Amino acid sequence: MTKRRLLTMGLLGGLTTALSACNTLTMFNAVTPKDGPVRRVAQDIAFGDDPRQRYDVYRPANRDGEKLPVVVFIYGGNWASGSKADYSWMGHAFAAMGYVCMLPDYRLVPDVRYPAFVEDVGAAVRHFVAHAGDYGADATRLALSGHSAGAYNAVMVALDPQYLGDIPVKAVVGISGPYDFYPFDVPASRDAFGQWPRPQETLPVNHVRKLDTHFLLLHSRADTVVYIHNAVNLDAKLRAIGDDCRLKLYDGLSHQDMAAAMSIPFRGKGTIFADVKAFLAETL
Secondary structure: OOHHHHHHOOOOOOOOEOOOOOEHHHHHHHHOOOOOOEEEEEEEEEOOOOOOOEEEEEEEOOOOOOOEEEEEEEOOOOOOOOOHHHHHHHHHHHHHOOOEEEEEOOOOOOOOOOOHHHHHHHHHHHHHHHOHHHHOEEEEEEEEEEEOHHHHHHHHHHHOHHHHOOOOOOEEEEEOOOOOOOOOOOHHHHHHHOOOOOHHHHOHHHHOOOOOOEEEEEEEOOOOOOOOHHHHHHHHHHHHHOOEEEEEEEOOOOHHHHHHOOOHHHHHHOOHHHHHHHHHHHHO
């Protein structure tokens, strides 16, 4: 089975089962070349009592003794699927740029509903910041990034002060994220948010406030899973209040392509990797 075939089966939109009963994202993570030299310096660090409340940490293998900025990457999967174990390639990608990269798991639908998965991301970040010195990380230079539902989590954690308190976030990179998607008209949003009594509270666009955080929103005009108005509307609200937000739109890339383009085999599909790298170098 080719890497291109794995991509077209939707490996980066969530958990899909191949004919062999192997998870396609797990297969992708196993076979794809990874950036280096990078080491995973911590695995399954608990930030809560639930088995899903764990994170892994990656850092450059050739920069021991240096305090490096932090990138937290949050995967997507409709708030109902995903595993940090399947995203080591993303940990390698950010660590090879020169960052300490933390990859958290979080509790999923249907075991929980909003806001539990956002609370988990906030708890993971707070725990990591409290222990940043253990990993040679400079938590005063902190970026959050995510794809799809993970981008939603990253943006919500940055915008709503209940999740991080006074922990400053220098930069946020949202890739193909849903930020303005009411009414809840697909199963994923109904399952994750439909039970919340005040639905407008669940939308990142309604939590925009004046911050020193720099935002980069990346989206494809061809995305038919999360439509482009999500990024356009959030960008407009952030700019209107005076926040620094850069919106970058791409042509011809699917929802899955936008994440895949961060990996070595698919960087030729677009400039996403280079755009993220340049933004973080400027803002962290």
